[in-house]
Amino acid sequence: xxxxxxxxVPASGETSLSEEDRAGQAYFDRIIADDSRIEPKDWMPExxxxxxxxxxxxxxHSEIIGMQPEANWITRAPSLKRKSILMAKVQDEAGHxxxxxxxxxxxxxPRDVLNQQLLDGKAKYSSIFNYPARSWADMGAxxxxxxxxxxxxxxxxxRASFGPYGRAMVRICKEExxxxxxxxxILLELSHGTPAQKKMAQDxxxxxxxxxxxxxxxPDDDSPNSKQSMAWNIKRFSNDELRQRFVGMIAEQVKxxxxxxxxxxxxxxxxxxxxxxxxxxxxxxxxxIAGRGPCNAQRLARRREAHENGAWVREAARAYxxxxxxxxKAGAA
Numbered sequence: 001x002x003x004x005x006x007x008x009v010p011a012s013g014e015t016s017l018s019e020e021d022r023a024g025q026a027y028f029d030r031i032i033a034d035d036s037r038i039e040p041k042d043w044m045p046e047x048x049x050x051x052x053x054x055x056x057x058x059x060x061h062s063e064i065i066g067m068q069p070e071a072n073w074i075t076r077a078p079s080l081k082r083k084s085i086l087m088a089k090v091q092d093e094a095g096h097x098x099x100x101x102x103x104x105x106x107x108x109x110p111r112d113v114l115n116q117q118l119l120d121g122k123a124k125y126s127s128i129f130n131y132p133a134r135s136w137a138d139m140g141a142x143x144x145x146x147x148x149x150x151x152x153x154x155x156x157x158x159r160a161s162f163g164p165y166g167r168a169m170v171r172i173c174k175e176e177x178x179x180x181x182x183x184x185x186i187l188l189e190l191s192h193g194t195p196a197q198k199k200m201a202q203d204x205x206x207x208x209x210x211x212x213x214x215x216x217x218x219p220d221d222d223s224p225n226s227k228q229s230m231a232w233n234i235k236r237f238s239n240d241e242l243r244q245r246f247v248g249m250i251a252e253q254v255k256x257x258x259x260x261x262x263x264x265x266x267x268x269x270x271x272x273x274x275x276x277x278x279x280x281x282x283x284x285x286x287x288x289i290a291g292r293g294p295c296n297a298q299r300l301a302r303r304r305e306a307h308e309n310g311a312w313v314r315e316a317a318r319a320y321x322x323x324x325x326x327x328x329k330a331g332a333a
Contacts, residue, residue, distance in 0.1 A: 059100050064118075072133065130288050132295055154176065184257070216246070217239040
């Protein structure tokens with residue numbers, strides 16, 4: 001779903017707003033200024049509603065699509081313990097998608113519409129899930145780097161100004177912490193294993209490092225929605241600030257793993273207090289977002305296939321709901 005252009009809200013003195021809208025705008029502005037929360041039944045600017053619907057639905061789509069590369073490794077996990085842990089993680093991600101779709105629905109767009117936008121290829125999801133998972137070590141790199149980046153990005157969202165989104169993120173972030181530790185532990189075991197295992201772990205980190213840094217979005221100067229989202233207290237930090245936090249975290253953690261980050265420019269600048277990292281390929285990022293990544297077509301094809309295969313479940317659920325409603329109606333009569 002393309003990002004909705006943010007329209008300026010008329011000032012309270014302009015006649016283009018009705019009396020009710022002026023009162024609603026004043027209430028909305030006060031809630032944001034007080035760093036409190038907007039609830040679904042509260043008045044909100046249409047641009048705020050559209051921005052949240054886009055962001056939350058894209059987050060939900062990312063959780064659902066993100067199940068695919070990991071689910072593909074459940075049957076090939078090296079032990080029963082690893083299978084059960086990976087199954088639990090995939091199950092968590094399905095739950096995250098459901099929480100987020102529910103939050104998005106409170107803004108007025110039905111889940112069926114949001115899901116159809118994904119199936120039609122009109123909605124976006126995180127670029128990271130369009131890269132292949134080639135080895136078991138990739139499950140570690142995804143957990144450590146991808147879920148680690150998600151934590152850095154999503155913990156501030158627990159304080160998002162829209163109530164349902166912030167509350168959903170509290171549980172999601174707790175479970176993402178488990179996912180990040182799971183990935184770190186996989187890489188730790190591999191990096192302290194045989195030379196071949198350590199090489200496999202290093203290869204996975206090499207491939208997922210740059211895509212993980214791009215998960216935070218383009219640089220601040222090239223991010224059209226970031227400033228407005230921060231003004232509305234949806235986001236708390238800019239893309240570059242979040243990327244800085246993440247780089248600082250993994251730069252220390254990689255030492256424990258005994259691996260290296262594929263970034264010859266990585267260093268901490270004492271003068272600026274910032275981490276310096278290599279220039280990222282933002283054209284690659286744009287290509288992946290536009291549907292031209294390594295696995296875009298495969299991921300969407302699998303999602304459409306799963307949707308079609310699940311048609312009978314949806315039909316049965318609708319029939320059961322109708323039957324239950326008819327019984328209640330008859331009982332009331």
